[in-house]
Every structure is written in structure tokens, then in C-alpha cells.
Amino acid sequence: MNNLKLPVTIDPYKSAQRRLVVEGYFEISRLERLLGEAEKLAEHVDVVINFDVDEQGLIVLSGEASTRVYLTCQRCNEPFEHELKVSFAFSPVKNEEKADELPEHYDAVVLDENGEVNLRDLVEDELLVSIPLIPKHNLEDCGQQADSTWGKLPDTLEKPNPFDVLKNLK
Numbered sequence: 001m002n003n004l005k006l007p008v009t010i011d012p013y014k015s016a017q018r019r020l021v022v023e024g025y026f027e028i029s030r031l032e033r034l035l036g037e038a039e040k041l042a043e044h045v046d047v048v049i050n051f052d053v054d055e056q057g058l059i060v061l062s063g064e065a066s067t068r069v070y071l072t073c074q075r076c077n078e079p080f081e082h083e084l085k086v087s088f089a090f091s092p093v094k095n096e097e098k099a100d101e102l103p104e105h106y107d108a109v110v111l112d113e114n115g116e117v118n119l120r121d122l123v124e125d126e127l128l129v130s131i132p133l134i135p136k137h138n139l140e141d142c143g144q145q146a147d148s149t150w151g152k153l154p155d156t157l158e159k160p161n162p163f164d165v166l167k168n169l170k
């Protein structure tokens with residue numbers, strides 16, 4: 001665990017030229033959007049970000065972030081502990097139109113008016129997206145018995161329908 005509190009914003013160009021690695025944390029109490037979706041369990045979001053220039057000359061911010069939160073189980077309504085862990089690779093762009101020009105293995109992050117990237121927003125966005133759509137206990141930990149069929153519904157929805165493949169063949 002690293003005890004360095006990270007800067008909220010950073011100049012990605014200067015950082016990439018220096019091949020900077022930032023390692024530290026954001027206080028989870030400052031991530032208000034995240035706390036709108038989850039209760040805090042850990043005090044910190046641990047973050048590592050590498051700044052680099054790739055072979056195409058693009059600036060790249062890649063790294064990982066993790067924290068622990070309480071989510072509310074949608075099957076039994078009890079809170080449970082959940083680790084949010086994300087990895088990412090961003091390239092900064094001046095505006096949304098420029099984002100379309102990026103190779104698809106990078107996500108775009110739009111620079112602010114000072115030409116900086118808001119690292120805290122970037123990390124918070126990633127953590128928000130990683131929250132399960134319908135949070136649930138593992139079955140063996142859940143107070144609610146597994147026979148409530150609606151609890152199984154999301155798994156079913158994610159499975160591709162084998163008949164769709166047949167339709168495409170026709």
C-alpha cells in the first residue's frame with residue numbers, strides 16, 4: 001500500500017515525456033458519484049497509473065485502481081462486501097471528435113481547459129462502470145434461497161441465443 005495522495009489533475013504530455021508512474025490513492029469520501037451507488041468500506045481507492053508514449057506517438061495513461069465497498073444484494077436486500085478492481089488504457093484527446101481517431105484499444109479522455117486530465121474523475125468513472133448492474137451475494141452467502149427465479153434472470157439474459165446464429169446463416 002502506497003501512502004501518497006494523488007493529484008486530482010495532471011498534465012499528461014509532460015508526464016508521458018518523463019515516463020512518470022504515479023502510485024497512491026484517492027480518498028473515497030471525495031468520490032461522491034461512486035458513493036451514490038455504493039457504501040464505502042475502505043477509505044482509499046488505490047491507484048497506479050503509468051504515463052507513456054506509444055510507438056505511434058500517442059500519449060497513453062494505463063493502470064489499475066481498486067477499492068472495497070458495500071453493495072446491496074438485490075436478492076435479499078442485505079449489504080455485502082465487494083472489491084471493485086479496474087484496469088484501463090486511456091489516451092488524451094482535445095475533444096470528442098478526436099476520440100474517433102484513436103485506435104480502439106484506447107479509451108479517450110478529454111482534456112480540461114488547462115490541458116490536463118482529471119485523474120480522479122477518470123478513476124471514478126471506471127469504478128462506477130465496474131459495479132454490477134444487479135449486485136448479488138454469492139449464492140452460498142445469500143440469505144434468500146436460490147429458488148427465487150428472478151435472481152437468476154441476468155445470467156440468462158447475457159447468454160447469446162443459439163438461434164440467432166442460425167438466422168444469420170439464412
Ligand SMILES: [Zn+2]
Binds near residue numbers: 077
Ligand atoms: Zn443476498
